[in-house]
Amino acid sequence: MNAAIIFALLFALMLTGMPISISLGLTVLTYLFAMTQVPVESVALKLFTGIENFQIMAIPFFILAGSFLTHGGVARRMIAFAASLVGHWPGGLGLAGVVACALFAAISGSSVATVVAIGSIILPAMVEHGFPRRFGAGIITTSGALGILVPPSIILVLYGVSTNTSIGALFMAGVVPGLTLAAGLAALTWFYAWRNDYPCLPRASWGERFRTFRDSVWGLLLIVIVLGGIYSGIFTPTEAAAVAAVYAFVIAVFVYQDMPLARVPKVLLDAANMSAMLLYIITNAVLFSFLMTSENIPQAMAAWMIGEHFSPWVFLLMVNVILLAAGNVMEPSSILLIMAPILFPIITRLGIDPVHFGVLMAVNMEVGLCHPPVGLNLYVASGIARMGISELTVAVLPWLLVMLAFLVLVTYWPPLSLALPHLLGIRY
Numbered sequence: 314m315n316a317a318i319i320f321a322l323l324f325a326l327m328l329t330g331m332p333i334s335i336s337l338g339l340t341v342l343t344y345l346f347a348m349t350q351v352p353v354e355s356v357a358l359k360l361f362t363g364i365e366n367f368q369i370m371a372i373p374f375f376i377l378a379g380s381f382l383t384h385g386g387v388a389r390r391m392i393a394f395a396a397s398l399v400g401h402w403p404g405g406l407g408l409a410g411v412v413a414c415a416l417f418a419a420i421s422g423s424s425v426a427t428v429v430a431i432g433s434i435i436l437p438a439m440v441e442h443g444f445p446r447r448f449g450a451g452i453i454t455t456s457g458a459l460g461i462l463v464p465p466s467i468i469l470v471l472y473g474v475s476t477n478t479s480i481g482a483l484f485m486a487g488v489v490p491g492l493t494l495a496a497g498l499a500a501l502t503w504f505y506a507w508r509n510d511y512p513c514l515p516r517a518s519w520g521e522r523f524r525t526f527r528d529s530v531w532g533l534l535l536i537v538i539v540l541g542g543i544y545s546g547i548f549t550p551t552e553a554a555a556v557a558a559v560y561a562f563v564i565a566v567f568v569y570q571d572m573p574l575a576r577v578p579k580v581l582l583d584a585a586n587m588s589a590m591l592l593y594i595i596t597n598a599v600l601f602s603f604l605m606t607s608e609n610i611p612q613a614m615a616a617w618m619i620g621e622h623f624s625p626w627v628f629l630l631m632v633n634v635i636l637l638a639a640g641n642v643m644e645p646s647s648i649l650l651i652m653a654p655i656l657f658p659i660i661t662r663l664g665i666d667p668v669h670f671g672v673l674m675a676v677n678m679e680v681g682l683c684h685p686p687v688g689l690n691l692y693v694a695s696g697i698a699r700m701g702i703s704e705l706t707v708a709v710l711p712w713l714l715v716m717l718a719f720l721v722l723v724t725y726w727p728p729l730s731l732a733l734p735h736l737l738g739i740r741y
Contacts, residue, residue, distance in 0.1 A: 337651070379420075404511045427456075498716075
């Protein structure tokens with residue numbers, strides 16, 4: 314009954330058009346002060362202690378690094394490198410878009426930043442070379458979502474903070490699934506282009522490939538620095554985020570010299586705005602989690618599922634349905650911050666690996682970014698491609714079906730996520 318009241322309040326506030334972060338906070342305060350005897354002091358204390366977490370600092374640093382990379386010419390060089398490798402295959406520029414999205418996602422950690430940086434360059438080029446606009450838009454919208462799964466993913470950081478799961482283990486668990494999904498999207502792109510006889514680029518010489526690699530190597534090195542630094546023990550994920558931000562600033566301003574110093578304040582302000590928005594959502598989600606825990610709702614759900622003898626497979630199916638449904642009305646960070654603390658006690662009782670579950674949630678968030686009505690990638694790609702949301706939704710559908718098939722694979726084959734962390738002996 315308590316859970317029904319809480320969620321009814323939340324959805325009623327959301328239906329008014331109120332931002333999800335404010336809806337969460339008002340739901341908590343209304344319920345606590347109207348239906349419980351919780352003192353105001355404990356709410357204020359929970360607000361403070363809930364975000365007093367060293368790992369949360371990784372979020373603004375990774376966002377700042379992504380902002381520098383988006384504005385610093387790194388994307389253009391990565392597209393040139395990817396095109397030199399796969400451009401001569403059917404649908405070469407489309408394949409280059411998938412590869413470039415995977416590479417850029419691995420240094421920015423942001424799905425939207427990947428769509429903006431790669432899409433704004435490669436979509437006009439694809440149209441100029443004779444590709445249908447819908448084909449290019451479908452590729453970039455879905456491939457851009459790799460930023461949620463490929464480390465350093467901000468969503469995986471949020472999951473780690475919410476559930477006290479090792480961020481290093483989550484990052485490494487996202488590598489193989491991220492590469493697998495990129496391969497699936499690339500395979501569909503190749504087949505689609507081959508069947509429709511779309512154009513391809515001239516085969517690049519090894520000299521051209523080396524030159525484009527040399528031009529992009531400073532950006533690619535960020536992957537090595539972040540992941541290598543974390544798993545060699547040189548620094549923590551939070552310290553890696555700070556190093557990434559400083560490194561991205563140096564290569565954008567002083568190495569590539571694509572960003573004048575006069576533009577740096579704007580980049581800092583954009584990153585601060587995004588960070589403030591996410592931290593505000595986190596703060597209210599912490600309060601919501603506190604309310605759910607104090608009312609014993611996750612514990613009651615876990616006890617009910619154990620009593621009904623739900624198997625982990627059935628539970629994971631239910632989770633996918635719930636998360637995909639939530640993706641119709643909320644953006645990824647809000648879904649994760651609300652659902653992860655509720656579901657985590659249940660997966661603990663059912664014996665589901667928390668790192669595997671984190672990857673599963675991230676893949677669900679990827680799918681949510683690519684379908685209406687609130688898929689952020691759709692809206693960003695719509696502006697870049699100058700296409701309506703309904704038209705873009707149809708264009709995205711073939712690649713979205715690949716993502717849904719991949720979601721089933723990730724859900725029911727845990728070794729895809731866990732093999733690499735186990736191979737490297739990462740403890741969590």
